[in-house]
Amino acid sequence: MLSATDNAYLNSSEPDTPMGNYLRCHWHPVALSEEVAKPDCAPIRLKVMGEDLLLFRDSKGKTGLIEPFCAHRGADLFFGRNEECGIRCIYHGWKYDIHGNCIDMPNVPKDAAYHGKIKIKAYPTQEFADMVWAYMGPPDIQPFEVPQLEAGLVPPSHRYVTKRLVECNWTHSMEGALDTAHFSFLHMPAPAFRKDDSSNIAADESRIRWLRNDPAPRFKIIDHEVGFLIGGARNADPGDHYWRLTQYMLPTHSITPSAMPNETYYGYSWVPIDDHSCWMYVYAWHPDQAISDEERKKYIKGGYGQFAELGPGYVPLRNRSNSYLMSREEQKTISFTGIRGIAEQDQMAQESQGYVIDRTKENLSPTDVGIIRFRKLLLQEAKAFAAGKKPDSPNKAKDYCVRGGGAHTKSSLALEQVMEERFGSITGKVDYANN
Numbered sequence: 001m002l003s004a005t006d007n008a009y010l011n012s013s014e015p016d017t018p019m020g021n022y023l024r025c026h027w028h029p030v031a032l033s034e035e036v037a038k039p040d041c042a043p044i045r046l047k048v049m050g051e052d053l054l055l056f057r058d059s060k061g062k063t064g065l066i067e068p069f070c071a072h073r074g075a076d077l078f079f080g081r082n083e084e085c086g087i088r089c090i091y092h093g094w095k096y097d098i099h100g101n102c103i104d105m106p107n108v109p110k111d112a113a114y115h116g117k118i119k120i121k122a123y124p125t126q127e128f129a130d131m132v133w134a135y136m137g138p139p140d141i142q143p144f145e146v147p148q149l150e151a152g153l154v155p156p157s158h159r160y161v162t163k164r165l166v167e168c169n170w171t172h173s174m175e176g177a178l179d180t181a182h183f184s185f186l187h188m189p190a191p192a193f194r195k196d197d198s199s200n201i202a203a204d205e206s207r208i209r210w211l212r213n214d215p216a217p218r219f220k221i222i223d224h225e226v227g228f229l230i231g232g233a234r235n236a237d238p239g240d241h242y243w244r245l246t247q248y249m250l251p252t253h254s255i256t257p258s259a260m261p262n263e264t265y266y267g268y269s270w271v272p273i274d275d276h277s278c279w280m281y282v283y284a285w286h287p288d289q290a291i292s293d294e295e296r297k298k299y300i301k302g303g304y305g306q307f308a309e310l311g312p313g314y315v316p317l318r319n320r321s322n323s324y325l326m327s328r329e330e331q332k333t334i335s336f337t338g339i340r341g342i343a344e345q346d347q348m349a350q351e352s353q354g355y356v357i358d359r360t361k362e363n364l365s366p367t368d369v370g371i372i373r374f375r376k377l378l379l380q381e382a383k384a385f386a387a388g389k390k391p392d393s394p395n396k397a398k399d400y401c402v403r404g405g406g407a408h409t410k411s412s413l414a415l416e417q418v419m420e421e422r423f424g425s426i427t428g429k430v431d432y433a434n435n
């Protein structure tokens with residue numbers, strides 16, 4: 001439970017709000033590189049943390065993120081011509097480069113004093129891990145590097161990156177990722193099948209059994225440079241534990257607890273569109289091998305693991321507007337929810353909390369420990385920034401190279417030992433250069 005004040009603080013991301021200011025001190029993914037695939041291709045409209053923006057790729061292949069309205073008389077630059085290293089307004093031909101500089105004003109006398117002085121709002125961008133990232137904070141504290149997620153350090157053949165629309169405040173979705181207790185219900189077969197070991201969910205049989213049989217995992221947290229690792233231990237077979245080890249990295253990133261040794265890793269980065277919706281960037285990567293064609297096809301098709309089945313515009317086909325195509329018949333006979341796809345089940349639960357949750361009405365349980373820590377850390381960081389303390393995490397880009405995943409261990413092992421055994425590091429940090 002949070003106070004109404006803290007809840008409003010946590011949920012906000014718009015300009016000139018304390019959390020909005022804090023979020024802007026970090027680089028955020030704002031589009032997939034494939035959305036502006038080629039030089040001089042069509043620009044795309046974006047809304048990021050409540051700001052309307054335009055993203056384009058210029059003739060040299062560089063990306064530019066600018067405000068969408070022409071400085072002359074406000075025509076929408078979305079309709080502009082993207083050519084010869086800039087966007088030219090269709091109304092009277094003013095032209096802007098990727099930095100927002102107005103580099104041509106054909107209807108202004110050549111000797112006018114304001115030639116070379118007109119500039120529209122523009123934010124720096126970088127491409128990393130097949131995503132275009134933007135920095136929308138104060139220029140004097142701009143971090144040098146985007147978070148060095150491992151997904152962006154492996155060769156392109158070793159990763160798959162996509163995104164999807166989530167129709168609720170981004171914090172609901174993050175809390176869903178940090179709450180690994182829900183798997184024992186939300187993603188399970190229908191109750192009629194719960195005692196049946198021939199589970200009809202396509203995943204490792206033992207893992208489903210362990211998840212099903214222990215719905216109240218015990219959690220422990222290990223803090224690290226840019227967030228924390230949360231380990232949830234379930235009783236597995238006698239004398240064993242099944243651990244799900246989830247990463248949270250400030251302010252908007254998480255690595256999932258699903259990958260067992262040698263399996264593909266998955267992670268998420270969120271960016272608010274506004275306070276009622278967000279984009280969730282979803283990436284799969286394998287440190288040692290290319291993603292196979294078969295695996296990639298499953299990701300692209302969606303409805304598989306962390307990947308929802310998407311329609312046009314990266315909108316899930318099963319979404320809020322159609323009640324996720326829930327089947328009451330399938331809820332009795334196939335799955336606990338009657339909704340197809342783990343990602344879709346997650347999204348249903350998170351969006352069902354409303355567009356912006358009122359956390360004053362909650363009654364938390366011991367399995368919510370990761371959620372409590374997330375709120376506490378994010379509020380603490382944002383409040384410190386509001387009080388004048390520069391955040392550290394944006395300048396610790398290399399510390400974002402962490403792994404999360406699953407482990408099957410002896411029940412005598414403490415979380416620290418489990419992490420050492422599973423990742424060779426108590427915090428899950430990977431020294432990529434030496435990997």
Ligand code: FES
Nearest residue numbers: 070072073089092
């Ligand atoms: S409004 Fe854009 S050039 Fe006139």
Ligand SMILES: [Fe+2]
Nearest residue numbers: 182183187346
């Ligand atoms: Fe889930």
